[in-house]
Amino acid sequence: MDVLEIKNVSKKYRTNNRINQVALKDINLTLKNNEFVGVMGTSGSGKTTLLNVASGIDKCDEGEINIWGNNICKMKKNELSLFRRNNIGMVFQDFNLLNSLTVKENIMIPLILDKKYEINQDNVVVDFANMLGIGEIMERYPYEISGGQQQRVAICRAIVNNPKIIFADEPTGNLDSRSSKKVLSYFELLHEECNASILMVTHDPFSASYCDRIVFLQDGLIVREIHKKGDKTKFFDDIINSAKF
Ligand SMILES: Nc1ncnc2c1ncn2[C@@H]1O[C@H](COP(=O)(O)OP(=O)(O)OP(=O)(O)O)[C@@H](O)[C@H]1O
Ligand SMILES: [Mg+2]
Incomplete structure (x- = not known):
């Protein structure tokens, strides 16, 4: 069975001055088990809306x-x-961290909600945080850390629960290339070895080259789709060429 099936989905927003803003038009997209799919497209093309709707x-x-x-x-x-809570990990474009909680508490939210938290899980949280290079700032509050650090906290929170589906909105948008590579390698590991499926929005061809397949959105429509053939370098070139249209 497919992990995610988006069938004929349309979405409009109603703005304050009562204009209907069409954000998605008759979208069809399927995510198979273990697939890592990228969503690309210009600003305002509907990427965040697609992720928000697909994740409920x-x-x-x-x-x-x-x-x-x-x-x-x-x-x-x-x-x-x-x-x-049981199935989905979500990395929001604007992080959505709770300012009244420390970094560590933010990361632990899914475990606490799930009642999975036990003292020995401290290690799990610390391991994830160290892997993403935020182990040193666990006792700080979100407003006391940089944008890139906030992004890594948001990623840590999304993966700490081992979700089977991850929705990530520009997860590397605020990261330097070293941190981006760490995050992407971890996503790669999750989908190759832990059977996770990932739907990731990105504007960055390098990040996109980690995916198996990319769909391109334009004005709320899927206008193109490309599949990885060959290695990341080849796919990177294909993405660059495709993004030129
Ligand atoms: N809450 C809202 N109310 C009204 N219109 C909205 C709302 N959120 C988004 N839109 C509009 O819907 C369209 C799609 O927005 P969306 O946020 O999905 O784009 P995006 O592809 O994620 O853009 P970006 O790359 O800038 O994040 C845009 O035209 C946007 O202005
Ligand atoms: Mg967006």
């Missing part, structure tokens, strides 16, 4: 979102929260 953060107007065959659009609020 936001509702679509038309269409269906199935995750392992469960239509999340039909779920009640509590059922959806629980489902998301």
Whole structure:
């Protein structure tokens, strides 16, 4: 069974001055088990909206979102929260960290909500944080750390629970190339060895070259799709060529 099936999904926003802003038009996209799919497109093309709708953060107007065959659009609020918590890790474009909690507490939120937290899990949290180079700032608050550090905290929080699906919105957008590589290598490991499926928005061809497949959005439509053939370097060239259109 497919991990994620986005079927004929459309979404409009209603702005304050009552203009309908179309954000997604009849989107069809399927994520197979273990797939790492990238979403690219210009600013305003609908990438964040697609991730929010696919993960159940936001509702679509038309269409269906199935995750392992469960239509999340039909779920009640509590059922959806629980489902998301058990299955999905999410890295938001604007991080969404809680300012009243320390870095460590932010990272532990999914474990605490899941009642999976035990004292010995401190090690897990610390290991993840060290891997992402934020082990030294665990007792600080989000407003006391840099944007790139906040991004790594958000990534840490999204993966600490070993989710089977990860939605990541520009997860390397604020990172230098060394930190980006660490994050991307970890995503690669998750999808190759831990059976996770990943849907990642990125504007960066280097990050995109880690994916198996890229879909290009334009004005709320999927206009192109390219598959990895060969290695990352070859795919990087294909992405650059495709992004020129
Ligand atoms: N809350 C909202 N109310 C009204 N319009 C919105 C809202 N959020 C997004 N939009 C509009 O919907 C369209 C898609 O926005 P979205 O945030 O999905 O784009 P994006 O591809 O993620 O852009 P970026 O690369 O800048 O993050 C844009 O035209 C945007 O202005
Ligand atoms: Mg966005």
